[in-house]
Amino acid sequence: MNETPRETPRDDPRDNPRIDAADEAAIRAQLKRRPRGIDSIGHRCPCGNPDVVATEPRLPNGTPFPTTYYLTCPRAASRIGTLEGNHVMKEMQDRLATDDDLAAAYRAAHERYLEARAEIGERAGLDVPEIEGISAGGMPDRVKCLHVLAGQSLAMGRGVNPLGDEVLDRIGDWWAKGPCVSVDAAPDDQAP
Numbered sequence: 693m694n695e696t697p698r699e700t701p702r703d704d705p706r707d708n709p710r711i712d713a714a715d716e717a718a719i720r721a722q723l724k725r726r727p728r729g730i731d732s733i734g735h736r737c738p739c740g741n742p743d744v745v746a747t748e749p750r751l752p753n754g755t756p757f758p759t760t761y762y763l764t765c766p767r768a769a770s771r772i773g774t775l776e777g778n779h780v781m782k783e784m785q786d787r788l789a790t791d792d793d794l795a796a797a798y799r800a801a802h803e804r805y806l807e808a809r810a811e812i813g814e815r816a817g818l819d820v821p822e823i824e825g826i827s828a829g830g831m832p833d834r835v836k837c838l839h840v841l842a843g844q845s846l847a848m849g850r851g852v853n854p855l856g857d858e859v860l861d862r863i864g865d866w867w868a869k870g871p872c873v874s875v876d877a878a879p880d881d882q883a884p
Contacts, residue, residue, distance in 0.1 A: 714875055715742050721873035722764040728752050731812045734761050734847035739871040743768060744843045749813045749820040756822040760809040761843035767872045771863035772838045780862070784835040784855050794854060801853035802832035805844055 710732045711719075718741045719727045729751045734744035743765035751757045763769055775781075788795050805827040813820060829844070830836030838859045845856030866872075 717875040718742060718871075718873055719745060719764050721875065722766055727764075729757060731816065734843065737765060737768075737867050737871075739867040741765070741871050741873065743867075744846045746808070746812055746847060748816045748818060749809050749823060750818050756820050758809070758823045758826050759828045759840055759843075760805060760812065761828075761840065761847040763839045763843040763846075765866065765872050767866040767869075768842065768863060769839060771866055772842055772859060775859065775862055776838055780859075781830075781835045781838060784858070785830075788833070788835065797854045799832040801841075801844060801856070802827045804848060804852055805831060808848065 711730055715733060716727065716730075719730070722741070727745065729748040731746045731748050733742045734746040735742070737743040743763065745762050745764055747757055747760060747762050749757055749760070763772070788798060806825065809823075809827075828837065829840030831841075835841070835855060838855075841853055841856035842859040842863070843856070844853045845860055850857050850860075
């Protein structure tokens with residue numbers, strides 16, 4: 693694969709051949725803004741819409757962005773926010789301190805996250821030393837953001853991040869009422 697590396701990430705998702713117009717419109721409607729730095733669809737909801745995007749490690753404005761798997765579905769995000777509000781992160785953090793097997797699996801999830809981000813950065817021609825060794829969600833030692841953990845489980849599959857899998861189990865079938873957005877609900881073109 694001989695691609696010319698880019699100095700800066702794409703500032704318009706329409707420049708990305710891996711994202712079609714319907715997906716870009718759905719993501720825009722979910723986020724209520726134009727998406728930035730998308731590499732690809734990380735996971736597709738059973739309703740058909742994207743629910744996780746894989747992002748480049750540097751945003752178009754130059755900001756380092758460690759959140760490789762960004763959850764876009766507002767329904768799933770809302771349910772996860774409820775878990776966070778109910779102190780699930782502290783419960784998980786406490787278990788990490790006492791369960792060696794859980795801690796080892798969580799550390800392995802961190803390593804997988806870093807590998808995936810490095811692949812995306814390489815594909816995009818981006819070097820982002822500012823976030824070298826830093827994943828997201830508090831990994832590998834803390835539990836800081838359940839949205840990130842669930843996003844990794846969706847994008848990389850169950851069995852990669854045990855706490856992300858647990859989050860998905862706890863939020864249930866967020867898609868059961870149908871799509872969270874329709875493409876025609878996308879907001880007008882706005883600056884990011």
